[in-house]
Amino acid sequence: MRSVFGVVGWAVGVLAIGVGACDDHEHEHEGEATGALCPSENTLSYANFGQTFMADYCVDCHSSTATGSARRDAPVGIDFDTIAGIRLHATHIDEHAAAGPNATNDEMPEDDPKPTLEERTKLGQWLACGAP
Numbered sequence: 072m073r074s075v076f077g078v079v080g081w082a083v084g085v086l087a088i089g090v091g092a093c094d095d096h097e098h099e100h101e102g103e104a105t106g107a108l109c110p111s112e113n114t115l116s117y118a119n120f121g122q123t124f125m126a127d128y129c130v131d132c133h134s135s136t137a138t139g140s141a142r143r144d145a146p147v148g149i150d151f152d153t154i155a156g157i158r159l160h161a162t163h164i165d166e167h168a169a170a171g172p173n174a175t176n177d178e179m180p181e182d183d184p185k186p187t188l189e190e191r192t193k194l195g196q197w198l199a200c201g202a203p
């Protein structure tokens with residue numbers, strides 16, 4: 072009996088460490104996946120939504136043409152001035168700036184101008200469609 076409890080105690084300990092590590096990971100990424108779905112009759116596209124959204128709110132810092140202090144500390148290589156860059160980082164964009172049934176993420180942008188909730192919701196849907 073004693074050894075069985077020993078094993079259970081060990082398993083609980085390992086589980087606690089696992090959960091702790093997971094919390095740290097979440098914190099690094101800040102927001103959560105929004106769980107946004109692509110609307111069945113999606114009309115959002117790069118041309119009529121994504122490009123303007125990124126230009127208005129993100130590309131000031133996250134641009135492949137911005138270097139040094141112009142990036143205002145935005146990580147090098149996290150750039151949204153092309154559709155390829157957006158698609159590459161779609162999951163992270165969702166977790167930082169989009170809204171959906173499971174989360175409203177407003178870590179980005181850090182300063183004004185900021186998108187409205189409606190715009191964040193559209194961003195989540197557009198990304199869920201694969202950023203067409």
Ligand code: HEC
Binds near residue numbers: 133142144145180
């Ligand atoms: C004023 C400059 C600025 C603007 C505008 C801005 N960001 Fe950022 N972004 C940063 C900085 C600085 C960081 C790094 C610090 C951090 O992660 O909080 C960052 C980090 C990120 C990351 C995390 C990258 C990684 O390594 O995981 C994502 C994703 C992101 N931004 C998306 C966006 C989106 C989407 C927008 C527009 C809605 C946006 N940002 C607007 C400055 C900016």
